[in-house]
Amino acid sequence: MDGYIGIIVIVALAAVLAVGGLFLLFRPKAKDLPPVETPPEPPAPVITEPRPVGQGERDGGGATTLPPPAEELLRPPPVEVPPPSAGRMVRLRDRLARSQNVLGRGLLELLSRDRLDDDVWDEIEEILITADVGVAPTRVMVDDLRTKVKVLGSRTPDEVRKLLREELLGQVGTDLDRTLHTSAPGDRPAVVLVVGVNGTGKTTTSGKLARVLVGDGAKVVLGAADTFRAAATDQLQTWGDRVGAAVVRGPEGGDPASVAFDAVAKGIEEKADTVIVDTAGRLHTKTGLMDELGKVKRVIEKKAEVDEVLLVLDATTGQNGMRQAQVFAEVVNVTGIALTKLDGTAKGGIVISVQRELGVPVKLVGLGEGPDDLAPFDPEVFVDALIGD
Numbered sequence: 001m002d003g004y005i006g007i008i009v010i011v012a013l014a015a016v017l018a019v020g021g022l023f024l025l026f027r028p029k030a031k032d033l034p035p036v037e038t039p040p041e042p043p044a045p046v047i048t049e050p051r052p053v054g055q056g057e058r059d060g061g062g063a064t065t066l067p068p069p070a071e072e073l074l075r076p077p078p079v080e081v082p083p084p085s086a087g088r089m090v091r092l093r094d095r096l097a098r099s100q101n102v103l104g105r106g107l108l109e110l111l112s113r114d115r116l117d118d119d120v121w122d123e124i125e126e127i128l129i130t131a132d133v134g135v136a137p138t139r140v141m142v143d144d145l146r147t148k149v150k151v152l153g154s155r156t157p158d159e160v161r162k163l164l165r166e167e168l169l170g171q172v173g174t175d176l177d178r179t180l181h182t183s184a185p186g187d188r189p190a191v192v193l194v195v196g197v198n199g200t201g202k203t204t205t206s207g208k209l210a211r212v213l214v215g216d217g218a219k220v221v222l223g224a225a226d227t228f229r230a231a232a233t234d235q236l237q238t239w240g241d242r243v244g245a246a247v248v249r250g251p252e253g254g255d256p257a258s259v260a261f262d263a264v265a266k267g268i269e270e271k272a273d274t275v276i277v278d279t280a281g282r283l284h285t286k287t288g289l290m291d292e293l294g295k296v297k298r299v300i301e302k303k304a305e306v307d308e309v310l311l312v313l314d315a316t317t318g319q320n321g322m323r324q325a326q327v328f329a330e331v332v333n334v335t336g337i338a339l340t341k342l343d344g345t346a347k348g349g350i351v352i353s354v355q356r357e358l359g360v361p362v363k364l365v366g367l368g369e370g371p372d373d374l375a376p377f378d379p380e381v382f383v384d385a386l387i388g389d
């Protein structure tokens with residue numbers, strides 16, 4: 001019996017030891033334990049730099065801003081000193097180069113081809129027509145170029161460029177008198193009358209021209225004879241205020257001829273160098289409105305000669321502009337063309353066609369909406385911008 005008890009005790013002891021060993025062997029290690037939950041760190045504080053205190057905040061008014069003091073409201077805006085006109089077209093050359101890329105570089109590329117067969121000449125013709133050079137001038141140019149290419153035979157790139165440059169310059173015309181008559185002999189101011197159909201950019205061009213002249217040192221008076229559109233008068237007033245030019249305005253819907261007359265009278269009285277008279281946009285097909293324009297000019301002439309009649313043409317309207325130009329020329333004897341929006345069209349060929357049809361030179365070109373984006377037209381800069389250096 002004692003033997004049995006001893007065996008039982010030994011077995012029991014062995015069992016206890018075995019269970020203890022197993023526990024020690026498979027006990028969970030620290031890294032297997034579930035992580036101890038620690039409270040999240042509080043978010044870092046957002047440190048903002050103090051903003052300069054605005055007037056409203058200073059008063060504890062949050063977003064509201066106090067109006068500027070009365071004397072500040074009454075003070076006229078500072079008068080600007082615009083840059084002189086010299087070199088303007090060179091400055092704006094890139095705009096031309098971008099918009100007239102096809103006309104210049106396209107022609108250059110085609111003329112540089114080894115073989116100039118009929119298909120290539122057709123393409124050359126198409127480029128010229130598409131750029132609004134006009135049918136007759138296109139024919140002349142293609143014939144000229146064909147003859148010159150034949151004479152040259154094989155062509156180096158420099159020869160092609162020279163050939164095209166000469167042809168384009170010949171068509172644009174280097175010997176036309178492009179002088180803007182903005183100063184008059186004697187002691188009266190020169191009078192510039194600005195005319196054209198609606199929306200071509202007459203008011204903008206009048207304002208920009210005032211800047212050109214003031215930049216060149218002249219004293220300018222502006223006449224807001226566009227009494228039809230109140231906004232045009234305000235627009236002109238803003239242009240005048242910016243460069244310190246007096247603006248003569250009349251009542252809305254008033255007689256434009258009377259405003260034009262008063263503007264010239266003011267120019268004489270103030271010993272101005274130039275009076276620029278902006279007129280209302282009118283469709284060339286409306287006889288009544290065209291007669292009114294004729295009257296504006298005749299009434300001005302009671303006071304002083306009109307030295308320059310600038311027809312403002314929108315280059316983007318293409319051949320439609322030609323018809324307008326003809327009618328205006330019949331009524332008011334146009335002496336110069338201001339071609340606007342040349343920055344927004346590939347139809348730069350209109351310079352060639354309009355001069356040929358009217359026999360009147362392009363004197364100014366508009367190359368953007370900025371206040372100084374109007375330049376005296378320079379044929380060489382124009383052609384060089386088209387074909388690149």
Ligand SMILES: Nc1nc2c(ncn2[C@@H]2O[C@H](COP(=O)(O)OP(=O)(O)OP(=O)(O)O)[C@@H](O)[C@H]2O)c(=O)[nH]1
Nearest residue numbers: 198199200201202203204281340341366367368369
């Ligand atoms: N891109 C570009 N826009 C121009 C140029 N010249 C004028 N404009 C824009 O053409 C628009 C019409 O110009 P306005 O001067 O008001 O035209 P307007 O002929 O006086 O208009 P009406 O009095 O209604 O006949 C404006 O948005 C001008 O900024 C130019 O050379 N280039």
